[in-house]
Amino acid sequence: YHWKERDEYCNIVAIRKGTGSVAEFRSERESVSAVVAHLETDVEKGLSVAEATRRLESEGANELEEAPPTPLWRRIVRELSNVLTLILLAATVISGVEWVIETPRESALPYEAIVILLIVLLNVILDLVQEARADDAVRSLKALSAPQASVIRDGRRQKIPARELVRGDLILVEAGDTVPADARLTEAANLRVEEAALTGESLPVEKSIDPIADADSLGDRRNTLFSATAVTLGRGHALVVATGRKTEVGKIARMVAETEKEQTPLEKELDRVGKRLSMVVLIICVVVFVAGLLTGRVHGLRGLLEFSLFAVAIAVAAIPEALPTIVTTGLALGTRRMAARNAIVRRLPAVETLGAATVICTDKTGTLTQNKMSVRVLFTADAEVSLEEDDPLAGLSEPARQAVRKALRAGAMANDATLVENDRGGQDAQGDPTEAALLVAARKIGADNDAERFARRAEIPFTSDRKRHTTVHHDTDHPDEWRVFVKGAPDVLLDRCAYILVNGERQRMTETHFREVREANSKLSGQTLRTLAMAERVLPRDGADAPTDEEIEEELVFLGMVGMLDPPRPEAADAVRRAKKAGIRVVMATGDHRETAMAIARELGILTEGGEAVSGSELEAMSDEDLAARVEQVQVYARVAPAHKLRIVQAWQRHGHIVAMTGDGVNDAPALRAADIGIAMGITGTDVAREAADMVLADDNFATIVVAVEEGRGIFDNIRRCLFYLLESNAAEVITMFFGILLAEWVAVDNNADLMVPLLASQLLWINLVTDGPPALALGVEPTAPDAMTRPPRDVRHGILTTDGWKRVGIIGLIMTAGTLLALDAAYPGGFFNFLVRFDDLRAAETHARSLAFTTLVLFQVFNALTHRGAEDRSAFHQIRHSPYLLGAILLAVLLQLAVLHLPFLNVAFGTVPLTAVEWMFAFGVSSLLLIGHEAYIAIFRRNRGDDGKK
Numbered sequence: 001y002h003w004k005e006r007d008e009y010c011n012i013v014a015i016r017k018g019t020g021s022v023a024e025f026r027s028e029r030e031s032v033s034a035v036v037a038h039l040e041t042d043v044e045k046g047l048s049v050a051e052a053t054r055r056l057e058s059e060g061a062n063e064l065e066e067a068p069p070t071p072l073w074r075r076i077v078r079e080l081s082n083v084l085t086l087i088l089l090a091a092t093v094i095s096g097v098e099w100v101i102e103t104p105r106e107s108a109l110p111y112e113a114i115v116i117l118l119i120v121l122l123n124v125i126l127d128l129v130q131e132a133r134a135d136d137a138v139r140s141l142k143a144l145s146a147p148q149a150s151v152i153r154d155g156r157r158q159k160i161p162a163r164e165l166v167r168g169d170l171i172l173v174e175a176g177d178t179v180p181a182d183a184r185l186t187e188a189a190n191l192r193v194e195e196a197a198l199t200g201e202s203l204p205v206e207k208s209i210d211p212i213a214d215a216d217s218l219g220d221r222r223n224t225l226f227s228a229t230a231v232t233l234g235r236g237h238a239l240v241v242a243t244g245r246k247t248e249v250g251k252i253a254r255m256v257a258e259t260e261k262e263q264t265p266l267e268k269e270l271d272r273v274g275k276r277l278s279m280v281v282l283i284i285c286v287v288v289f290v291a292g293l294l295t296g297r298v299h300g301l302r303g304l305l306e307f308s309l310f311a312v313a314i315a316v317a318a319i320p321e322a323l324p325t326i327v328t329t330g331l332a333l334g335t336r337r338m339a340a341r342n343a344i345v346r347r348l349p350a351v352e353t354l355g356a357a358t359v360i361c362t363d364k365t366g367t368l369t370q371n372k373m374s375v376r377v378l379f380t381a382d383a384e385v386s387l388e389e390d391d392p393l394a395g396l397s398e399p400a401r402q403a404v405r406k407a408l409r410a411g412a413m414a415n416d417a418t419l420v421e422n423d424r425g426g427q428d429a430q431g432d433p434t435e436a437a438l439l440v441a442a443r444k445i446g447a448d449n450d451a452e453r454f455a456r457r458a459e460i461p462f463t464s465d466r467k468r469h470t471t472v473h474h475d476t477d478h479p480d481e482w483r484v485f486v487k488g489a490p491d492v493l494l495d496r497c498a499y500i501l502v503n504g505e506r507q508r509m510t511e512t513h514f515r516e517v518r519e520a521n522s523k524l525s526g527q528t529l530r531t532l533a534m535a536e537r538v539l540p541r542d543g544a545d546a547p548t549d550e551e552i553e554e555e556l557v558f559l560g561m562v563g564m565l566d567p568p569r570p571e572a573a574d575a576v577r578r579a580k581k582a583g584i585r586v587v588m589a590t591g592d593h594r595e596t597a598m599a600i601a602r603e604l605g606i607l608t609e610g611g612e613a614v615s616g617s618e619l620e621a622m623s624d625e626d627l628a629a630r631v632e633q634v635q636v637y638a639r640v641a642p643a644h645k646l647r648i649v650q651a652w653q654r655h656g657h658i659v660a661m662t663g664d665g666v667n668d669a670p671a672l673r674a675a676d677i678g679i680a681m682g683i684t685g686t687d688v689a690r691e692a693a694d695m696v697l698a699d700d701n702f703a704t705i706v707v708a709v710e711e712g713r714g715i716f717d718n719i720r721r722c723l724f725y726l727l728e729s730n731a732a733e734v735i736t737m738f739f740g741i742l743l744a745e746w747v748a749v750d751n752n753a754d755l756m757v758p759l760l761a762s763q764l765l766w767i768n769l770v771t772d773g774p775p776a777l778a779l780g781v782e783p784t785a786p787d788a789m790t791r792p793p794r795d796v797r798h799g800i801l802t803t804d805g806w807k808r809v810g811i812i813g814l815i816m817t818a819g820t821l822l823a824l825d826a827a828y829p830g831g832f833f834n835f836l837v838r839f840d841d842l843r844a845a846e847t848h849a850r851s852l853a854f855t856t857l858v859l860f861q862v863f864n865a866l867t868h869r870g871a872e873d874r875s876a877f878h879q880i881r882h883s884p885y886l887l888g889a890i891l892l893a894v895l896l897q898l899a900v901l902h903l904p905f906l907n908v909a910f911g912t913v914p915l916t917a918v919e920w921m922f923a924f925g926v927s928s929l930l931l932i933g934h935e936a937y938i939a940i941f942r943r944n945r946g947d948d949g950k951k
Helices: 032-039 049-059 072-080 083-101 111-144 248-253 265-294 300-318 323-340 349-354 398-413 433-444 490-494 511-526 572-581 594-604 616-621 624-630 642-654 666-674 687-692 702-742 761-779 803-827 842-867 884-902 904-910 917-945
Strands: 148-153 156-161 170-174 182-194 230-242 343-345 359-362 374-379 384-386 418-421 427-430 454-460 468-475 481-488 497-502 505-508 530-540 556-565 585-589 612-615 634-638 659-663 677-681 695-697
Touching (some): 032 182, 032 230, 156 418, 323 343, 323 349, 323 702, 349 677, 349 702, 359 642, 374 398, 374 511, 398 481, 398 530, 398 556, 418 433, 433 556, 490 556, 511 530, 511 594, 572 702, 585 594, 594 612, 594 634, 612 616, 616 634, 642 659, 642 666, 659 666, 666 687, 695 702, 702 803, 702 842, 761 904, 803 842, 803 917
Parallel strands (some): 359 585, 497 556, 585 634, 612 634, 659 677
Antiparallel strands (some): 148 156, 170 230, 182 230, 343 695, 418 427, 454 468, 468 481, 481 530, 497 505
């Protein structure tokens, strides 16, 4: 801070003629008054709302330029150039050539080629639409977590979105804030700013308000705040001189064309799965192709083309092309649901990690408690007063009344909170909840009326290391004196107090006084009250050399101590219980007094019998090895500094735990980054903390963390369902095609007949479109399972697809293959079970058999979608009314299959014939065996477990 009175900017410096344009005006070289005049604003009241609105319309929003959106034609080219689409286009060409050389042509149009091309176009359209929806979801999340700025307009302090700042706005910044725009300082109290990302300066830069004539580099401009830099200490007022792309960081941003998106662990694993599938498909295609050539079942050019088309069809059948779209949709919709429940996910990997969290290390104030501090008790040397009474001063002697007034006045003076009029005719407190509570208490007894008498001239801000806040004021009633007001932690402040106010007189503090204050502190803390002490000092204003910070805060007069209460949130205890039931350990790390922290922790169920509570000083004395050895027994950390949180996170991680850590301050950033899931407070958190976090709590509520974990588990479960469903479905298609060709001689009447494939390429594409797409998307938005928070966290060391998972894919694929080939055999002459043969003509019989097999496989996948609703201990029909999207997708698939089989123009396009009611019943009966088997397994599993089934 500057130990001198700041001038009132009486020396008005006129802007030099010819240099008044925005481009030529250098705010860092001019005095504050010149900058005020140039910007046509007010250094105390800021801009008017009307003028700010006008400037916003003319100058644009305070936003950095983003990379221009990808043109539609480029998106289309990108979609058409992926491997799957190229395979499908190759199939279209092969099918078209086959149609051209047909002698005589069996159809007037190349229906199969047309159908494949239409399905390619439909897939491209669906991908483009889904991509647009995902972009909308991301934009909505950005809007929810948009940065805010403190600004004074029309003389009123208010919070506005940073994008609405304009040149001339008067902004307020303090430790923990991210600077929202380039601005010229008008006030600076011990202000230091981290500018390393912009200037390369390794240490925080101390700021001042003085003009700088030779500021050639950004690092020299000590009177200017730069957008996106972080305030690490102190506070200040500044006038915005540049916004958006005109800021220094905006100039850099314009040089960045685009940002590469980070792949999530899930996407990386899906890539690995895709590569494995591609290798398997390639091997199968080669084996089948070579087998067809060696067996002599390929005759002439047409046969070669048919077999090539068959090989392509296998590739199409094996690739779950809907998977990337469904994963993107699941993550986007999941994060939107979480945002609606006040958990804003900033990084998608956090969604995957949330379900695996084993430890939540949480703050107390505002997270587990209501963050609505109110002063309940005031202790002075003369009296102990309840501030909950209508008239707290009633019955007190005059010296005792004055002692109460002086103590609360000190709390109101060493204070940055403000009370503003609201629309309801009352007042709202803005600022730190503790300071707001002191301001409200002082106003209640009229101790805040001295604000005009004591004009603040300097301050020494509160920091987590100092644990006290000091302000220096000019006493207008005593012009020759400076009045110093201090508030802080009692144990810290007592060490700096040499005197105490007793019966209206200043007395030297004795051991008895120290003991009485400490006993009162312990008593209040034991009642779960947060304590804060107030002191003052009078210094002569004699023009002597300025005292140092340490000298100012010595020889203080102890005035009193308040006990404040921040009660637990009503839902916090239940949230802790749910977290523990889900196998998650809950640990409290707070800066509060040990007794207060332990009392709240016991009330919420965090501190249990056998659990330990450790203070910051004890933690400081531990080595990293000692902490790691004890960390699993410690449930409460009290009086901890932000630096301690990093050690706590690392100690848990050494034991293999997945740690979620909450934080709100600048110094919490290292711990938030080190944690597996960094969680910042959206209301009380600083911009730096929010930037370092993976998730932001819009309501600062611990219960929201538990809700987010539940949602995260549900999202992961749904993505896992989709993956297994798609892999099982595609495995069934591949195995069906593979064995269909290898076993064709057992089905065909004439072994020398042309190649008979079980399904056409267009039919495989139809299956992928109708039964892979909508049901899989519906599975991706299934409600979170009722048991999501009753099972332990998943082990992140195991991937989604374990050995057992691959076994399930193979088994389900073989079951569906067996049923599909059974249907093919039953309707084809010459087979083992040809009881559904309707046609003597071989080509007609082949089309009929293929139609029945086609329908059976579609219904298999419909029933398989139902089985994925359930779990190893839950029926597929359990609360099925809560799955309207899945039921709708199943109904849609069945109706579309009816259309393909019974509409003549679709019969021609897809090579199908209508089925009889008996054949539909047969297909339905065979395919339903999959669901019947699942339900039988559930019944046996429950009976063996002794479950009554009421879940």
